[in-house]
Amino acid sequence: MHPEVVAVTERLRERSRVSRAAYLVQMAQAPAGRSGLSCGNLAHGMAACSAQDKARIRMIDEVNIGMVSAYNDMLSAHQPYERYPQLLRDYLRSIGATGQVAGGVPAMCDGVTQGEPGMELSLASRDVIAMGTAVALSHNMFNGVLCFGICDKIVPGLLLGALRFGHLPVVFVPSGPMPSGLPNSEKVRVRQLYAEGKVDREQLLAAESASYHSPGTCTFYGTANTNQMLLEAMGLQLPGASFVAPDTPLRDALSRAAAKAAVTLARAGEGSLSQVLDERALINAVVMLLATGGSTNLTLHLVAIGQAAGLQLRWEDMADLSRVVPTLAHIYPSGKADINQFQAAGGTAWLFRELLTAGLLHEDVQTVAGAGLSRYCQEPYLHNGELAWRDGPQASLDSDVLRPVSAPFAADGGLRMLDGELGRGVVKVSAVAPEHRQVTAPCRVFDSQEDFVAAFQAGELARDLVAVVRFQGPAANGMPELHRLMPYLGALQDKGHRVALVTDGRLSGASGKVPAAIHLCPEALQGGAISRLQDGDVLSLDADAGTLQVQVEGSDWQQREQAACPQTVRRGWGRELFAFMRAQASSAELGGCVFTAGLHEADQ
Ligand SMILES: O=C(O)[C@H](O)[C@@H](O)[C@H](O)[C@H](O)COP(=O)(O)O
Ligand code: SF4
Numbered sequence: 001m002h003p004e005v006v007a008v009t010e011r012l013r014e015r016s017r018v019s020r021a022a023y024l025v026q027m028a029q030a031p032a033g034r035s036g037l038s039c040g041n042l043a044h045g046m047a048a049c050s051a052q053d054k055a056r057i058r059m060i061d062e063v064n065i066g067m068v069s070a071y072n073d074m075l076s077a078h079q080p081y082e083r084y085p086q087l088l089r090d091y092l093r094s095i096g097a098t099g100q101v102a103g104g105v106p107a108m109c110d111g112v113t114q115g116e117p118g119m120e121l122s123l124a125s126r127d128v129i130a131m132g133t134a135v136a137l138s139h140n141m142f143n144g145v146l147c148f149g150i151c152d153k154i155v156p157g158l159l160l161g162a163l164r165f166g167h168l169p170v171v172f173v174p175s176g177p178m179p180s181g182l183p184n185s186e187k188v189r190v191r192q193l194y195a196e197g198k199v200d201r202e203q204l205l206a207a208e209s210a211s212y213h214s215p216g217t218c219t220f221y222g223t224a225n226t227n228q229m230l231l232e233a234m235g236l237q238l239p240g241a242s243f244v245a246p247d248t249p250l251r252d253a254l255s256r257a258a259a260k261a262a263v264t265l266a267r268a269g270e271g272s273l274s275q276v277l278d279e280r281a282l283i284n285a286v287v288m289l290l291a292t293g294g295s296t297n298l299t300l301h302l303v304a305i306g307q308a309a310g311l312q313l314r315w316e317d318m319a320d321l322s323r324v325v326p327t328l329a330h331i332y333p334s335g336k337a338d339i340n341q342f343q344a345a346g347g348t349a350w351l352f353r354e355l356l357t358a359g360l361l362h363e364d365v366q367t368v369a370g371a372g373l374s375r376y377c378q379e380p381y382l383h384n385g386e387l388a389w390r391d392g393p394q395a396s397l398d399s400d401v402l403r404p405v406s407a408p409f410a411a412d413g414g415l416r417m418l419d420g421e422l423g424r425g426v427v428k429v430s431a432v433a434p435e436h437r438q439v440t441a442p443c444r445v446f447d448s449q450e451d452f453v454a455a456f457q458a459g460e461l462a463r464d465l466v467a468v469v470r471f472q473g474p475a476a477n478g479m480p481e482l483h484r485l486m487p488y489l490g491a492l493q494d495k496g497h498r499v500a501l502v503t504d505g506r507l508s509g510a511s512g513k514v515p516a517a518i519h520l521c522p523e524a525l526q527g528g529a530i531s532r533l534q535d536g537d538v539l540s541l542d543a544d545a546g547t548l549q550v551q552v553e554g555s556d557w558q559q560r561e562q563a564a565c566p567q568t569v570r571r572g573w574g575r576e577l578f579a580f581m582r583a584q585a586s587s588a589e590l591g592g593c594v595f596t597a598g599l600h601e602a603d604q
Helices: 003-015 015-029 037-046 050-060 079-094 117-137 153-166 183-193 199-213 225-233 250-268 279-291 299-308 315-324 339-345 349-358 373-377 449-455 483-494 554-559 576-586
Strands: 064-069 099-104 144-148 169-170 378-383 386-391 415-418 421-427 438-446 465-469 499-503 516-521 539-540 547-551
Touching: 003 015, 003 279, 003 315, 037 279, 050 099, 064 117, 064 153, 064 250, 079 144, 079 250, 099 117, 117 153, 117 299, 117 576, 144 153, 144 250, 144 373, 153 225, 153 299, 169 250, 183 199, 183 483, 199 421, 225 279, 225 299, 225 349, 225 373, 250 378, 250 386, 279 299, 279 349, 299 315, 299 576, 315 415, 339 349, 349 373, 349 378, 415 449, 415 547, 438 449, 438 499, 449 465, 449 483, 465 483, 465 539, 483 499, 499 539
Parallel strands: 064 099, 064 144, 144 169, 438 465, 465 499, 499 516
Antiparallel strands: 378 386, 415 421, 421 516, 438 539, 539 547
């Protein structure tokens, strides 16, 4: 094992000693399941079942699997889940078990709400999904869990909720990426032309619809596909299951195998979620995030997930690992290839082999596929119609997409952690061309995305520019993604201006190209130094070095007033229902979560 990976893991284990012990004690005291229910409870729980299923559910030692589903027609990635309950209920019956939908959880498509007020509910929806998962599993009818979820906040939310039932085995069941459509770089080119008024709405819609065109996950390497990669790294999804196309025989075989895995683990009393997701699994997720240039949103979600498991992960852990984990994959926005081309180039099987061989991943872990992460060096296929696994390719099949540890795209991971006058934040380096990573320019300060767009459209921004967009943190407006600003900033960059974004908000996993210092803590609404910036202040962002400096005289800077938040009341699109969550959310550095702080403080 690489000494730095060992050291960071040990530091995490030590930092988490009390909270992890408290978590494991709670999991050991978990409810007994169906045997603890009254006859009335049980009768209600199986009232709608067939006689055959009722007979089996009554047998307390038989396995009943609870399915938590994030199906809806809004997310192309989740639309295939519509038929999963029936498919897997029938399969579970065929192997002597039963399955019930324990509950549904909401799921937001960030692509539909991107740039809209609805995006202000996005981060909070993760915590709502966590609570919905707890509501589903609180029926206490189950010996194991299947989670149907892929996208941005849904996997983190399902995991946050399921971790409170960590005494059960939990297997995530993906649906797979849609076939490749219009290349992402072409889609972005048309968007920039539209932002500049050079193509009309009809042409833009044609490009967008050629990119997003059928059921399945969007094929850029955003938060959804990063979630998939990290679920495998944590051993919570079957090996190589992530990027197999939806609605295909192999996909269905993998979904059945996930159900079988949950039953096998439940029958053996092994592989509970609390055993699988330990500090090694969490560190494996961080390593995979870094090696693949994954979504910056996972710097929020992994911290929250860790806390729900009693593990106190910090940004400094990610920063320290980023210095030793090489970037092995270039998938859009960090490269031109999409997730289908990644899989064709060698995919997860090759990536796991490279990272395990280099000692960058913990191999000695529990997974839903059994002990040891080496299983994930294999890829699934159908042999005479039956699901089988074989070793992945011995070498990358496309060095523009996947490179070995011996010759990586970059010697370190794609993430930098900032710590300076404007607080602490995150910079994703891997998606920014080297020539654009240093920007020193006067800033222009905006308190909303709309103000930024208006200034661009008024022609006020055509210069070297650090765009500061503040009051975008969890407490201010729910920390929406500011991805809609990218076409405008990209157009300025393409014109030769040196541009950067500085914000206490966040970006999409699909955001790239423009250097951005994001997740700044403390946020403006809570007195963060970003609230003291004024138009014309010169800021210097060095994404490579991970530094963000304010070139303002010290005395002047200290005497600066904090700007007041222009709009503290967020109404419409249901935002008023989430006011209490904005008031309780932790800082971005602690995951921007409403319930993780103090989850495992020792009982008073
Ligand atoms: O974090 C993410 O990966 C994004 O939230 C992603 O899920 C979102 O849908 C993108 O905004 C879509 O990309 P476009 O908006 O560029 O289509
Ligand atoms: S990847 Fe993003 S845009 Fe695509 S379905 Fe998921 S949430 Fe929606």
